[in-house]
Amino acid sequence: MAGITIDGIRKSFGNTTALEAVDLEVADHEFVALLGPSGCGKTTLLRIIAGLETQTAGRVLIGGRDITGLPPRARGLAMVFQNYAVFPHLRVRDNIAFGLKMTGADTARIERQVKRTAGLLQLEKLLDRYPAQLSGGQRQRVAVARALAVEPAVLLMDEPLSNLDALLRLDMRAELKEVLREAGTTTIYVTHDQTEAMALADRIAVLHSGRIEQIGTPSDIYHTPATRFVGSFVGSPPMNFLANGTRILGIRPEDLDIVPNGDGMAFHVSVVEPLGAQTLLTGTANNQMIRVALAGEHHIPPGADLHIRPRPDRIRWMDAATGRALPAGTEPTP
Amino acid sequence: MRGRNLPYLLIAPAVIFLAVLFFIPLVQTIALAFETRSGPGLGNFVRMADDLNFHDAVVNTFRFVGLAVPLQLAAALGMAMMLRHLGKGRDLVLWIWTIPLGLSDLAAGLIWLAILNDKGYLASLLFHLGIVSEPQSWLTYESPFALFVAVVIAEFWRATAIVIVILVAGLQLVPKEYAEAASVFGASPWRIFTRITLPLMKPSIQSALILRTVLAFEAFAVVIAIGGRNFPVLVSEAYNWQNFNQEPSVAAAYAVVVMGLSLAATALWLRLLRTPAEQRG
Numbered sequence: 001m002a003g004i005t006i007d008g009i010r011k012s013f014g015n016t017t018a019l020e021a022v023d024l025e026v027a028d029h030e031f032v033a034l035l036g037p038s039g040c041g042k043t044t045l046l047r048i049i050a051g052l053e054t055q056t057a058g059r060v061l062i063g064g065r066d067i068t069g070l071p072p073r074a075r076g077l078a079m080v081f082q083n084y085a086v087f088p089h090l091r092v093r094d095n096i097a098f099g100l101k102m103t104g105a106d107t108a109r110i111e112r113q114v115k116r117t118a119g120l121l122q123l124e125k126l127l128d129r130y131p132a133q134l135s136g137g138q139r140q141r142v143a144v145a146r147a148l149a150v151e152p153a154v155l156l157m158d159e160p161l162s163n164l165d166a167l168l169r170l171d172m173r174a175e176l177k178e179v180l181r182e183a184g185t186t187t188i189y190v191t192h193d194q195t196e197a198m199a200l201a202d203r204i205a206v207l208h209s210g211r212i213e214q215i216g217t218p219s220d221i222y223h224t225p226a227t228r229f230v231g232s233f234v235g236s237p238p239m240n241f242l243a244n245g246t247r248i249l250g251i252r253p254e255d256l257d258i259v260p261n262g263d264g265m266a267f268h269v270s271v272v273e274p275l276g277a278q279t280l281l282t283g284t285a286n287n288q289m290i291r292v293a294l295a296g297e298h299h300i301p302p303g304a305d306l307h308i309r310p311r312p313d314r315i316r317w318m319d320a321a322t323g324r325a326l327p328a329g330t331e332p333t334p
Numbered sequence: 335m336r337g338r339n340l341p342y343l344l345i346a347p348a349v350i351f352l353a354v355l356f357f358i359p360l361v362q363t364i365a366l367a368f369e370t371r372s373g374p375g376l377g378n379f380v381r382m383a384d385d386l387n388f389h390d391a392v393v394n395t396f397r398f399v400g401l402a403v404p405l406q407l408a409a410a411l412g413m414a415m416m417l418r419h420l421g422k423g424r425d426l427v428l429w430i431w432t433i434p435l436g437l438s439d440l441a442a443g444l445i446w447l448a449i450l451n452d453k454g455y456l457a458s459l460l461f462h463l464g465i466v467s468e469p470q471s472w473l474t475y476e477s478p479f480a481l482f483v484a485v486v487i488a489e490f491w492r493a494t495a496i497v498i499v500i501l502v503a504g505l506q507l508v509p510k511e512y513a514e515a516a517s518v519f520g521a522s523p524w525r526i527f528t529r530i531t532l533p534l535m536k537p538s539i540q541s542a543l544i545l546r547t548v549l550a551f552e553a554f555a556v557v558i559a560i561g562g563r564n565f566p567v568l569v570s571e572a573y574n575w576q577n578f579n580q581e582p583s584v585a586a587a588y589a590v591v592v593m594g595l596s597l598a599a600t601a602l603w604l605r606l607l608r609t610p611a612e613q614r615g
């Protein structure tokens with residue numbers, strides 16, 4: 001049983017506030033992604049959970065135990081660092097065994113765990129190499145293997161895929177998901193990449209300026225963003241926002257349909273981007289910029305004048321002043 | 335003129351400088367050491383070894399190197415680690431610690447002589463405090479151990495700063511993430527130091543040890559200032575043979591011995607503290 005409770009964690013550096021009273025509840029075995037742009041406080045929060053940074057106020061509990069004042073080594077967790085932090089002077093084998101050796105595990109268990117995690121991450125043939133003799137992707141696997149070898153109740157990951165090239169990142173992402181599902185570890189995963197968060201997490205906490213904007217399943221976050229920030233940060237291309245008096249209409253590019261002329265809104269196409277799986281149109285409607293994503297290939301010339309209509313069930317109304325979504329039932333009709 | 339030859343032209347002054355002022359005197363010294371009236375031979379080395387002071391000079395030199403260098407390394411490691419945990423004032427502390435670097439060896443020796451001699455600051459202080467009833471003289475041939483300790487203290491004070499500078503620079507090349515990872519994976523601060531930080535600092539420890547060992551074998555001014563002729567070391571004996579005995583060839587034999595020891599120490603540290611390419615971070 002290793003749920004994580006983050007209770008009113010605040011952090012300020014001098015006069016700047018990095019985190020303001022963050023609350024987060026992570027269930028046992030759950031995978032939660034902390035998603036946000038750089039400087040939003042997500043890495044600071046992760047480091048506070050790990051004990052590498054001291055919070056200004058608040059508590060961290062793991063499995064009901066208050067670990068707030070404990071040094072990192074007494075917190076019973078494992079971590080994968082952004083630059084991997086794989087020890088360069090130790091062989092892969094000794095890197096993986098490091099945590100177990102430090103906690104005084106017996107030789108048999110160390111051997112068994114090194115073998116098991118090395119197998120899990122396809123490192124069997126590399127055990128006697130030094131990290132400098134490995135590729136970036138292999139080093140990343142060593143960092144994950146080192147973390148899983150201690151069979152941690154809680155695993156913290158700080159942008160573990162951000163130093164890999166795009167193709168490798170895609171492979172590692174799928175691999176990581178499988179490995180972590182088997183391990184069943186409670187995981188907090190920091191990323192600025194919304195695709196990564198959507199692909200991996202059970203739930204996503206979107207952070208912005210030291211505050212959690214929304215916590216929810218990937219589908220919640222994507223389809224019903226709580227704020228304008230969430231709608232624009234999650235999804236590529238981002239959500240469209242159309243000003244409408246004191247309200248803002250939010251609609252995803254793929255939730256706009258082309259309709260016959262005379263219906264819906266007039267839409268002037270300025271750029272057409274055929275992306276294979278979709279065709280992306282950028283243009284204006286009501287003098288506001290709009291992106292429309294159509295499934296499949298469409299032969300629409302730039303400069304075309306079309307009509308579009310948002311799918312009513314996909315519209316997200318927001319307050320223009322606060323940027324917050326309006327509660328259900330108070331939405332106007334488009 | 336320009337292009338391919340330019341790099342050679344640019345390093346030429348340094349090469350000429352080294353050749354004229356180091357390489358030629360070196361060859362001459364070696365030739366001188368092996369030159370006797372009856373032709374080339376080991377005569378000068380035999381005279382050196384037969385001298386009354388030779389045994390003391392060898393023992394003193396090795397004791398001095400064997401105590402001063404490890405002490406300096408240990409203290410500098412501790413100080414470099416402390417510095418790492420300082421936020422504000424770090425530069426000021428480093429600056430103060432490195433003040434002795436700006437002093438010449440002789441000045442450092444004289445400072446400690448002024449503190450430790452029979453009319454010095456320490457003796458006066460102890461006298462005023464009533465701990466001793468009359469001025470004490472420690473720095474004489476009658477108390478070789480006190481002389482030895484005084485020389486080590488003076489050298490420790492004077493030359494630890496350069497070790498700190500080298501180690502601080504080396505420590506800055508070790509990302510803090512390694513220590514953080516080790517702490518997350520259960521290592522205590524002492525184990526982080528011994529298992530992670532220390533091995534990763536090996537290249538800078540190696541540089542510091544080579545530099546300090548070679549210079550400690552060559553210690554002269556500090557030793558002369560405090561011990562005079564009562565605390566013979568290899569280099570001070572070379573000086574005595576050159577200036578008092580007017581025997582440059584025996585002095586050259588000493589110089590060759592010191593050079594041999596420096597080379598041996600360098601080779602030893604290069605080998606013992608080698609970091610293979612695959613283990614570099």
